[in-house]
Amino acid sequence: MRKLCLAAAMAAAASSATAGDLGKTSDGYTYFNKPGAQLAAHDADVRACRAMSARLHQPDTSPAVYAPGLAGAIGAAIGKAIVMAMNDAKARPVNVENCMVVRGWRVVALDPVAGEAADKLDTAAKAARIAPLIGAVEPEGTIVRVFDNDAATVQTSGMFSPARNTSKARLSVDAMGDPPDSDKPSKEKPAPAPKLAKSARPPSPLKPEQLGEIPADSALVVVNLQGVGAFSVNFERVGPDAKTPAWADGRPGAFTAAQPLKATAVAGGAGGTTLVYAVPPGQWRISSFHAGLFMASLCLGAPSFEAAAGDVIYAGSFDPASPSNRIGPDMMLEPYRAVFPALSGLGDKMRAATYVNGATGPCNGAYMYALELPERPFAEGYAFGSKAQPAPADAAAATPAPAPAPAPAAL
Known part of the structure; x- marks a missing residue:
């Protein structure tokens, strides 16, 4: 009977983190595992993920409070700040897990009995218990989550809703103890932006009467949005380095394709809304998806394309309610050439964006993850997502064989 109960518990744990659910931790007593990995690599990745998670914030979804008078207004503001701090604290384990999964770590849940026993250990004993599990080829417990390109899957309840921290304990993280001060958000006043x-x-977006030509030293980017509702796709231009935003050159470094908009250019006969933007040349990446108050940041890896002056680029069609269960981008561009006047020739000039996976950027919003487009190449040096290959399963295979002994000298 006990075996049946344990099997049922493990089956529930295995299905707790479903595809596309970026707002929920995996259930159970969990730890992170990567075959062949060393404990130092685990700790370094957890520290990096903690630091990034601390910069993300849940939106304020609490109802407005009417509090007359100055004292009442101050009290209401303090109350809302406390609630938002609690929501951020609940979301941090969610984002640490998202970040670790993108970095190639598997989430493993221990047997409930073993997990509860491990959770009762003090920090030092917990570290000794978990350390040999971190790099195990066949981990103890059940693998409940791996990277599965979840951001490509349409499941708005899992991407655009308050964080749900369902884990009983994050054993490999708890075994590290409290994060050092260097990992905590700095209390120093930041330098002026x-x-x-x-x-x-x-x-x-350009108005219909502006669609007959390409502005000087600019490219045109065409985006189609299907469905209705407050869904948007954000694009960012990649800057010269990680610390310098693209807009430092005095030209736009981002644009947002949103539906609905007051001023839009609608493709004749095509579904949804087709928007055209005049943007500076450069490398443009899909930076985030936004619905309602929630933003899913693709800072850990996103598709990007190059735009040169004079280009007309179709960035794809995005549909949060797609029958194929994929947000997009869908790259079938033919229906959307009609957005341009026939005599302009720009419709014939329009080409599909040549996306390359793996463009990273600053993390913001409620959740962080990565998005990959199938059958597209990756940026050189990108090692997250599906490129985060674990160490060889057979550790012995990774050890060079000893050189053969030299043959005896001839007499």
């Missing part, structure tokens, strides 16, 4: 020039503000 560079001023965004008016010329660098995100562009609005």
Whole structure:
């Protein structure tokens, strides 16, 4: 009977983190595992993921509170701040797990009895218990989550809803103890942000009367949005280095394709809304998906394309309610050439974006993850997502064979 109960518990754990659910931790007493990995690599990745998670925030979904008078307003503000801090604390384990999975770690749940026993250990004993499990080829317990390109799967309840921290204990993280001060958000006042020039503000979609030509030293990017509702796709231009935003050159470094919009260019006969943006040349990446108050940041790896001056690029069609259960981008561009006047020739010039996976960027919003497009190449040096290959399963195979002994010298 006990075996049947344990089997049922493990089956439930294995299905706890479903595809596309970026707002929920895996259930059970869990730890991170990567075949052949060393404990130092685990700890370094957890520390990096903790630091990034601390910069993400859950939106304020609490109802508005009417509190007359200054004292009442201050009290209401304090109450909302406390609630938001609690929501952020609940979301941090979710984002640490998302980050570790993208980095190639598997989430493993121990047997409930063994997990409860491990959770009762003190920090030092817990570390000794978990350390040999981190790099095991065949981990103890049940693998409940691996990277599965979840951001490509449409499941809005799992991408655009409050965080759900369902784990009983994160054993391999708890075994590290409290994060050092260097991992905690700095209390120092940040340096003033560079001023965004008016010329660098995100562009609005072009109006129909503006679609007959390409502005000087610009490219046109075409985006189609299907369905209705407050869903948007954000694009960012990659800057010259990790610390310098693209808009530092005085030109737009981002734009948002949203539906509905007041001023839009609609493709004749095509479904949804087709939007055209005039943008500076450069490398543009899909930076995030946004629905309602929630943003899923693709900072750990996103598809990007190059745009040169004079290009007309179709960035794809996005549908949060797609029958194929994929947000997109769908790259069938033929129906959307009609967005341009026939005599302009721009419809014939339009080409599909040549996406390359693996463009990273700053993390923001509620959740972080990565998005990959099937059958597309990866940026050189990118090692996350499906490129995060574990160490050889057979550790012995990774050890060079000893050189053969030299043959005896001839007499």
